[in-house]
Amino acid sequence: MDQMGQDPAFERFLRATVGEDVNGINVSVISMLARLEVDPWTEASDLAAMPDGPARKRLNTLMTRFKDVPTQGRDQGKIISTLLDLLPRKKVAASPNTPDVVARLPALAKGVPFYWYILAFLILGWVINLAKVQ
Incomplete structure (x- = not known):
C-alpha cells in the first residue's frame, strides 16, 4: 500500500472507464464511486x-444507481465483466479440496495415503480384540 493507505493493485480497476457522461467526458470507476459517495x-x-x-x-447495483453515464445501460454486463477482470481477485473454487483446506490439515495427515489410515485402524482393532480374548 502507498502512504495514503490506497492499494496500488486497484489502480487499473479504479482508472478504467465506465462510459461517457452527457458532456462526452470519459468517467472512470473512481469518479463514479466518488460521485456515489462510496x-x-x-x-x-x-x-x-x-x-x-x-x-x-x-x-x-452501483452502476444502476449511477445516472451520469446514460450510454452504459446497453453494455452494462460487458462493462461489469471488463471491470471485474481488472481487479486482483483470487479465484474461489467450488471444490472442498482447495489448497486452503489442505493447508489446515494436521501436519501428520499431509501426504499420507488414505489406505494407511484404514490399515492402522484395522491393526488397532485387531490388537484390541486380541487383548480382550486373553
Missing part, C-alpha cells in the same frame, strides 16, 4: 474479495 479503495477491495456472482451483483 470510498473507491474500500469498494475495490470489497469487490476483489467477493466471489464472481456477488461482485457482479454489487457492481451492477
Whole structure:
C-alpha cells in the first residue's frame, strides 16, 4: 500500500472507464464511486474479495444507481465483466479440496495415503480384540 493507505493493485480497476457522461467526458470507476459517495479503495477491495456472482451483483447495483453515464445501460454486463477482470481477485473454487483446506490439515495427515489410515485402524482393532480374548 502507498502512504495514503490506497492499494496500488486497484489502480487499473479504479482508472478504467465506465462510459461517457452527457458532456462526452470519459468517467472512470473512481469518479463514479466518488460521485456515489462510496470510498473507491474500500469498494475495490470489497469487490476483489467477493466471489464472481456477488461482485457482479454489487457492481451492477452501483452502476444502476449511477445516472451520469446514460450510454452504459446497453453494455452494462460487458462493462461489469471488463471491470471485474481488472481487479486482483483470487479465484474461489467450488471444490472442498482447495489448497486452503489442505493447508489446515494436521501436519501428520499431509501426504499420507488414505489406505494407511484404514490399515492402522484395522491393526488397532485387531490388537484390541486380541487383548480382550486373553
